Amino acid sequence: MKTYIDSVRLKGEIDKESYIAELPAVKFLAEGGKIDISAPVTVFVGENGTGKSTLLEGIAVAFGFNPEGGSRNFDFSTAATHSGLFKHISFAKRAYPKDGFFLRAESFYNVATYIDSIDDGDFIKGYGGVSLHEQSHGESFLSLALNRFRGRGLYILDEPEAALSPQSIMTLIAQMGRLTKEEDSQFIIATHSPMIMAFPGARVYEFSEEGIEEKDYRETEHFQLMKSFMQNPDRMMRYILENEE
DSSP, X not given: OOOSEEEEEEOSOOOTTSGGGGSHHHHHHHTTOOEEOOSSEEEEEEOTTSSHHHHHHHHHHHHTOOTTSBOTTOOOOSOOOOOSGGGGEEEEESOOXXXXXXXXXXXXXXXXXXXXXXOOSSGGGGGTSSOGGGSOHHHHHHXXXXXXXXXXXXEEEESGGGGOOHHHHHHHHHHHHHHHHHSOOEEEEEOOOHHHHTSTTOEEEEEETTEEEEEOXXXXXXXXXXXXXXXXXXXXXXXXXXXXX
16 A cells, blocks of 8 residues: 655744644644654544644645645635645655545535536546436535546545435445555545544544644544433433533
């Protein structure tokens, strides 16, 4: 199984006036931390605001992907909201992928619109043959992963579970398994889904106020919380609602 990025660290000095300088993940890396992402699947987990999606975006843009998503050939912008973190990303690379895609839930609509705008009748065939706008949000996400991810590629996914049912998440995991085992592909994923975290052999990093720490997925706060809920939903619901009063 081939991977394309071995590790990520920061270079240069982050502007202390920038909001990204205050993100725990950025602080960790700015102080000399490094993330080993040499596994076929690397997963970023953690609470909102800890910097996992910002770092994922920085990695994607630094590698040449469009900030709003798509392949390295996509050239459009509806809103320049990405941070300047990409300018400080330093990679240790093994090889260069022949394929790749940056998929992010929050700007997927813009990607689908761009695909429609450049479709010449044949282009859309690479995405399943049907406009992504003519499918449900979940169907279009899955269609893209099943049809457009061609292998020998780097695939960077930001919260793909946002549009997917549990069954669809399992289909995505099966596709990830095929692409990593048979097609020399690498995935870097920011997620809240314990199902995706459990991908065999995945390197899992938990983002918190203390920085970034590699963990077994079973030890992450996300997994522990979901496990407690599923073991006794009624008790957890009572606890949540009573503490909200």
